[in-house]
Amino acid sequence: MHQEDIVIVTLKVNGVERPLAVEPRRLLCDALREDLGLTGTNLGCEQGVCGSCTVLVDGESVRSCLMFAVQAGGCEITTVEGLASGETLHPLQAAFWEKQALQCGFCTPGFLMAGVELLRRNPEPDEAGVRAALAGNTCRCTGYEHIVDAVLAAADGAARERTFAEEPEVDVAAEVVAREGR
Amino acid sequence: MTIEVERAPREAPRRRYVGSRQKKLKGDLFVRGKARYVADIELPGMLHAAVLRSPHAHAHVKSVDVSRALEISDVVAAVSGEDARELTGPVPHFIDPAVFGGKTAEVRCLAVEKVVYAGQPVAAVVAASRNDAEAALDAIAVEYEPLEVGLEPAAGTQGGTLLYEGWEDNTIIHIPFVEGDVEAAFAEAEHTLEDEVRIQRYTTAPIETRGYVADWDTSAESLTFYGACQNPHPLRWVLSHALGLPEGKIRIVAPHVGGGFGLKMHGHPEEALVCMLSRMLERPVRWIEDRRETFLIGGREQTHTFKVAFDDEGRITGLRNNIVANVGALGAPPGWGMAFLTALSFPTGYRIPNQDVQVSIVATNKGPWNASRGYGKEATNLVMERIVDLVAQKLRMAPAEVRRRNFINKDEFPYKTNAGLNIDSGDYHGALDKALAMMGYDDLRAEQERLRAEGRYLGIGLAFELTPEGGDIPGTLVAGFDTTTVKMDPQGKVTVLTGVTTPGGGNETGIAQIVADEVGVSLEDVTVIQGDTGLCPYGFGNYSGRSMLVGGGSAALAARDIREKLAKVAAAMLETEPENLEFGEGVISRRDNPDASLPTETVAYSVLTLAFATAAMVEPTLESTRVYKPDNITHIPDEKGRIQPYPSYSSAVHLAVVEVDAETGVVDLKRFGVVHDCGTIINPTFVEGQMQGAVAMGVGAALSEELIYDDEGNLLTDRFKTYLMPRAGDLPSFEMEHQVTPSPFTLLGAKGAGEAGVGGSQAAVANAVNDALAPLGVTLRQMPLSPPNVLRAIREAAEKGGVS
């Protein structure tokens, strides 16, 4: 590898600016895991299908195995490590633990990130909406039942809290389409 | 959710935690992304390995030239099979077919002279990074002389191309399970039918692939191996043999494991390979499997050709079944044994007095099998349930009724099956009734009638499932017992070190619940350590739904030793008898005077600090290591030469509701319900979670999962885009109830849990799809029930002229 192949890129990961010197072909997931030591993002297939490596880039869920680190330069990246505030778990994290929405836990970070995006876009999803929004993530242990329960429980909890606060803005309608024409 | 206990458990410590819905111990690590899997392990100076695999399914390896790879700057080593043969011995079989009178073959970490499946490792590269190592594989030159490829078991299992030198055919072993007078049963039968079920090759595909880190310590001449593995101690035995190193010089650590389902049971060539490379280079070496490599490991491919004899009342009187299992090349993992268990487990929970079940286990040029959740018993359940439905269909009887008439009655337990299995307990009629009520079966049938009138195809499928669990295979390191150490420190906190491991199911939490109850501490005060041969007593890890049964059982026994010692000392301190003590959560008090109490911590501290005074009557240690061997397993052959390798037999009744689009063959799973009986439940949430996961796996097996090879023996479905596992949107919400018939043979009345569910759900879906298409005269024989397979069956039925 030649020096000129190295690119300096700054990622803002979980609120902290992290300058990195990487090869252009360095995947975002590898940069997070190996260069920044954020091993919570797991790699299940490296084929862009299983969803375990899902992170948020500027608030949108993406597969970090299908993106180069240099493409994320200047973007706000949120990984599973950035969800909790110190000792306090994010409500979705708490719900996943409470509802046993994880078994081996390998796919869990990806589901959490997909779930966070869903609840931001649609704070009150129904079961079908949750199942459709999690279509990009595969779990082999749970059969999804407890995962869906946990997302709905987190949404319920947030809705209860909102009755004491003002209604949030819903920025888009839920994208809920299982199969066309059925 | 209702949990009905039908018989009181035999042992009754006061239970605070056992039976309750506790959260996963250390669950916060997982939701915070702090769990540590093998790919997260970084060691100083660590190198990365990649494996070159054969592009041919059957070929002589004429030469392997690694010299060009070695010239690449970031490459540290490149080795061929010949090199590896100098540095390691063969990998011992997890279950050697020779133990049972079958044929065997030597397995090496890198192929020497011959490859027998596409994807077999032939060379390896070690480099500074995984990318560099993978890139350097292209520089290795291998000369092959391709041989004729055999992908299907040859007719009569004779002939075809021979895989192994010295074998007269490719049949590894042929095993009959014959009982009663089958000839007479068929001669006298009022009805007979014959049919076939062809089960596709599929796999478990945990979301974490395999991966290993080997760390050779030159000064101590010892090896530490971190691996996504299910059975650390038996793996140590394997590596000891392969590496020629005493077991005491090897430490195996299983970090958090991202799902196992049998795939991470050992015998894989890369285990010894990575260790060999680390020892050779005197540096840590890591290998992480890629997803395409994971899919090379297969399982389950079988064809059942059966004949059934039955009477007008729907009672099955005789069964012949010829099973041919295509286990691929013979690997060292325990995969091939699944087909053995398929045959052994007939006729599940039904009374069929006469049977002739034969299994031929045949090697071909596909990838080797490894164990897959259900371990062959899922196939038995699928086929038995198809048989029962075919009988019902032929007699135009209700499928539930045929089941009722053939089930073992609840007062017949323990019940010895044709193959000699001694089923512990159950209430199959009760579970069936519960399932029918839960799902509103009669309403479903009415709905079906209504939709049929509209030309829509709703199907309702029932399936009973029996899962022998917790097995012990004599002469192998597949053990039906396990060992646990429980220690209490002077502050009253408890550490549990157990030989069973978890690939994620949560047995650590269940074991902690048992121990917390037994010694009387709060659950937060129990730490469970698993998967480290340097710390844990000799154990066998996880398989066969055993971990709660024998891990929990041995933990309970060890915890009782601690409790007994605490009781003696506390009795002295409280001036009473041990029998007069009540163990609360961190408190020990007198029953006759609850105000007279001591913190458990004080008593524990006293055991160690008042050893020559108040606590002089006990040996001053709060540590106990115990083995739990469940009753019921017998390896001494009975008068018919049969052994009884399983202690417990969980059961379930599944019910699936599907709608089939008869024009496209697309199956829509609309509802799914299951009633599950695993005896005493330690943690209902965990049992449900495991069953739900198994049901999803069974639905995938029924509808979409398949490993497909081309004619040359290359795997075509090597990615999640083509190997189709269910997603959340493909599944309905599962309906579930428990039934509890405690096992009379196990310490807590628990039966195995976690393994069951795949065969039952697969069978329920298959029966439902067949039921949906019954008006069209369709019988589906080829799994999975993918749109093309369903549509083909519909067309074939139409060509035959519809309903027969």
Add this chain to the structure above:
Amino acid sequence: MVELNFARVRPEAVMDLTRVPELREWGTENGRLRVGAGITYTRVIRELGDRLPGLAMASRTVGSPQIRNRGTVGGNLGTASPAGDALPPLYVSDAEVELASVEGTRRVPVAEFVKAPKRTATNPEELISAFLVPEAGGPQQYAKIGPRNAMVIAVCSLGLAVHPERKEVCACIGSAGPTPIRACEAEDFIRGVIEEEGLWESRGELAEAALGRFGELVSEAARPISDVRGTAAYRTHAVGVLARRTLGWAWNEYRGGI
């Protein structure tokens, strides 16, 4: 990307176009929509769902939220996979692909742009800058068959558009030929039926037999192969079923007056 991860290809250079603002814009041009090639599926669904309902339907069936957030119609065009979900809706609306280079831009009808699996009319120095497509003048449909609901490459698919303004019905088969295939005979047949019976004006029912024949003709237009996802025979049959159904749905929508 997946090819890169598994080292099947090791390109000298890879260009990232996601930050080029011009590629991420859409607007109208001479009565047509001009949609930048860098518009993600998520944005197609959110921003263009009412104008391009068929493309939005197809976009919803693409992968997962994660893929829809990153994947673009331009990427689908560039890949030129016969299974590309965005392609049949573009074919049935007679979309044009805009190719840009330092020499300037040119526009190519989508059916001429896609040459063969993974082969397009793009010259090495060109990039796909946009596609141009009229707003839907009538009902549009997209349907596909896969062995599971989500995240699945189509076994076969069908895009259909009813164009009352030019009195045509267009149908395009996906995943059952080397490229997406317009079912011209089926289109001619159904146009004839509708005209003969004056259905554009009467908004009357399309007869079952006509729908059935339309499906048969679509099946006849398919040129599928067998692969791990399905046999050629299955695909041929299933596109016919999809064609019959999507036309039924779209026509009913037309009858309802949109």
